[in-house]
Amino acid sequence: MFHPGHRARRRPGGLPQLTDPAATRLAGVGTAVPETVYTQRQLLDMLAVTDPRVRSVFLNSSIEQRGLTLPTVGPDGAPVPESQGELLRKHTEQGLALGRAAIENCLADAGAQLSDVRYLCCVTSTGFLTPGFSALLIKELSMDVSCSRLDVVGMGCNAGLNALNAVAGWARSHPGELALLVCVEVCSAAYVFDGTMRSSVVNSLFGDGAAAVAVTAAADDEEHELPPGPALLHFSSRIIPEAVDAMRYDWDDQHGKFSFWLDPQVPYVVGAHAPGALEGLLHGTGVLPSDINHWVVHSGGKKVVDSVRINLGLTRHDVRHTTGVLRDHGNLSSGSFLFSYQRLAAEGRAAPGDLGVLMTMGPGSTIEMALARW
Known part of the structure; x- marks a missing residue:
């Protein structure tokens, strides 16, 4: 974030030299996806899709495979329909597993420990939980109960940057402390299998996954230790x-x-x-x-x-x-x-x-x- 008095200067070579000693930095990143992976053709076969228009949507998507948490297959070979309650339980259970793995991978990349995390922001748009993923993950990972937290729910695909802005603001006002942003999306908890073009466009596109990024701002006496x-x-x-x-x-x-x-x-x-x-x-x-x-x-x-x-x-x-x-x-x-x-x-x-x-x-x-x- 630019502060009053911040300026971009042009060097002789023409590139700007941006300076902001209070800027926050990305200190590490980690991701996680389900173990169950499907190709587009496997999904078409599972859903018994014969409509050439729908098949074209899947096969011309530039997607080769996706991690998904799909329901069991019934006697007819098609996925068993899931109620909204079952979908929400899947969102919670799979989201916690993916979120935990993403956090652990992120902290390993940042060279940090769970005890270092002082702020946790969780983003999701594929289900509604109260309490949200931030409280559930703090319990799941036995994190410090005084860890500050924020849940961003329902903003959609753009929400990761909206939340990163908030996380960066917290880190900037707490120099030397570590903040985590975790995006947890179980898109298969929002699938509808009905063969319509509306559902098929969604079913051809989204995958399950979680991603976490560590954010920090160096204290005045720690600038040499910037990530x-x-x-x-x-x-x-x-x-x-x-x-x-x-x-x-x-x-x-x-x-x-x-x-x-x-x-x-x-x-x-x-x-x-x-x-x-x-x-x-x-x-x-x-x-x-x-x-x-x-x-x-x-x-x-x-x-x-x-x-x-x-x-x-x-x-x-x-x-x-x-x-x-x-x-x-x-x-x-x-x-x-x-x-x-x-x-x-x-x-x-x-x-x-x-x-x-x-x-x-x-x-x-x-x-x-x-x-x-x-």
Whole structure:
């Protein structure tokens, strides 16, 4: 986040030099997916889909496989229908397992312990729990009962960056202490199997998974101990009110349960507004779009990723981690961008001084962005 008096300066080489000694940094990242993985063709066979239009949606999604927690198969070979209560129990049980694994992997990557965590923020959009995942995970992991916490529920695929903004704010006001953001999405707890195109678009796209990222700001006397991850310099949000109904998770009277709805025009609406969202993020920083070295974009689906890429003038290489996550896991909702960030971090190509943009898209319709510097 930029502070009063913060400025971006141009070096002789033309790249901006951004300075913010109070910036928060990403100190580690971890992910988790179910052990049960299905290819798109396996899912089509399991659902006995013969409609060529539906088969085309699955097979032209740029998704090869996804981790899912599906119901048992009945005598007819089809998944046994699940009640809303059964879906919520699956959301809770599988969410706790995935969330725990993501946290443990994240802390290992950060070189930290559970006892180091002073703030826990949990994000989910695939079920409703009270108490939420933050309280349940603190109990599950025997974390310090004085750990501050926050639950972000129902914001959708963009919510990871909304929550990261809040987590970064907490870390900045508590220098030297460790905060965790955990995105837990059990998308198979929101599936409806009815063969309609509405349900098929959702069923062809989403996967289960959890992702966690550790965030910290160094105390004044600990600047030499800053983690190697990027500093979070600035966040921005752009809502598209005229597309408020384009992405929904609401009650389906016909099936007596909640279900997703995605308007076919979503990719084009998001793509068309992406340049304006980027302009808002970079306004006043001195940073040009051409200065950005790395892009971490939500794996929303083939069409939305292509639309964003084309409208922002990005290359396929720029979104390689986004498309790789989509290929291997599908759309993981709020945690997708952290899966992409993990791949970028593992690649080891980000150099000190490099700039990056984190971008998520979701209901509202909304585009969230963050500017980062390694």
